[in-house]
Amino acid sequence: MVDSVDQLGLRGRRVLVAGAGGLGGACASAFAAAGAHVFVVDQDAQRVEAFCDELASSADVTVGGCALDLRRRDDCRSAVERARDALGGLDVCLHAVGVNDRRPVLDFDEDDWERILSINLGSAFFLGQAAGASLVPSGGGRVIFISSVAGLLGHANHGPYAASKGGLNQLVRVMAREWAPAGVTVNAVAPGYVESNLTREYLDADGHRAALEALVPFGRLGTPAEVAGPVLFLASSLAGFVTGQIVYVDGGRTLV
Ligand SMILES: NC(=O)c1ccc[n+]([C@@H]2O[C@H](COP(=O)([O-])OP(=O)(O)OC[C@H]3O[C@@H](n4cnc5c(N)ncnc54)[C@H](O)[C@@H]3O)[C@@H](O)[C@H]2O)c1
Numbered sequence: 001m002v003d004s005v006d007q008l009g010l011r012g013r014r015v016l017v018a019g020a021g022g023l024g025g026a027c028a029s030a031f032a033a034a035g036a037h038v039f040v041v042d043q044d045a046q047r048v049e050a051f052c053d054e055l056a057s058s059a060d061v062t063v064g065g066c067a068l069d070l071r072r073r074d075d076c077r078s079a080v081e082r083a084r085d086a087l088g089g090l091d092v093c094l095h096a097v098g099v100n101d102r103r104p105v106l107d108f109d110e111d112d113w114e115r116i117l118s119i120n121l122g123s124a125f126f127l128g129q130a131a132g133a134s135l136v137p138s139g140g141g142r143v144i145f146i147s148s149v150a151g152l153l154g155h156a157n158h159g160p161y162a163a164s165k166g167g168l169n170q171l172v173r174v175m176a177r178e179w180a181p182a183g184v185t186v187n188a189v190a191p192g193y194v195e196s197n198l199t200r201e202y203l204d205a206d207g208h209r210a211a212l213e214a215l216v217p218f219g220r221l222g223t224p225a226e227v228a229g230p231v232l233f234l235a236s237s238l239a240g241f242v243t244g245q246i247v248y249v250d251g252g253r254t255l256v
Helices: 002-007 022-033 045-058 073-087 110-138 159-182 200-204 208-213 224-235
Strands: 014-018 037-042 063-067 092-095 141-146 184-191 246-249
Touching: 014 022, 014 073, 014 110, 022 037, 022 045, 022 092, 022 224, 037 045, 037 073, 045 063, 063 073, 073 110, 092 110, 092 224, 110 141, 110 159, 110 184, 141 159, 141 224, 159 184, 184 224, 200 208, 224 246
Parallel strands: 014 037, 014 092, 037 063, 092 141, 141 184, 184 246
Antiparallel strands: none
């Protein structure tokens, strides 16, 4: 295990993790366990504080964080600046911010649409832009987003969410193409259903969990750690020639 973690080449790398929820939190822990320095940003100040306390006590790496609302461009710039200040630079930026609201298209109003698109896609654009502004002149780095199988499949009751993830996939491809000459890779990991605050209430209700498990060839939902693995791979020295890709982490969900 130690050998494989060392082979990732993440020791001493400086990583900004935006979103300290179920998936972002698991990734931040995995980065720290691989020896990377980690700066965490989330709109929820208590979550950031608790997370920093937990990481600082369990890992021998620099850990920091702050609360920001990443819908705002200035806050995204501030996230990158503060990460660079705290860690002494930036090598990797992970965006793991998102919300969902499961309703039919006909039930959404303008404010619902604006909220989901600005959190899921607006924050991805502005954080990616701020990270790119730092990484491109430095001659290398990694930008990774968390997309979703909903960006590919036609899930009912996912209108704005699916649109945000489909848009995110295109953002990945354009950023990847623009920044490849500078050695910056841009990719996304696209999970199927994983248990987190985003999904728990829905999974616990009305037999949803069993119905969703039945759609996955593996016969079960994924775990946050199973999302963190491919994220670390994309951030690692093993993935230096991988760019513009959407990596599905879904137990085969997109095969059926
Ligand atoms: N959990 C799943 O099944 C699943 C599946 C596919 C994709 N995803 C994607 O993974 C990403 C992370 O989801 P998760 O499961 O960890 O959800 P989560 O709810 O556990 O975490 C999301 C985090 O985003 C933060 N956030 C929301 N709005 C913000 C804002 N404006 N500024 C800063 N932070 C903000 C929340 O405070 C929360 O900590 C999302 O993009 C989600 O769409 C999740």
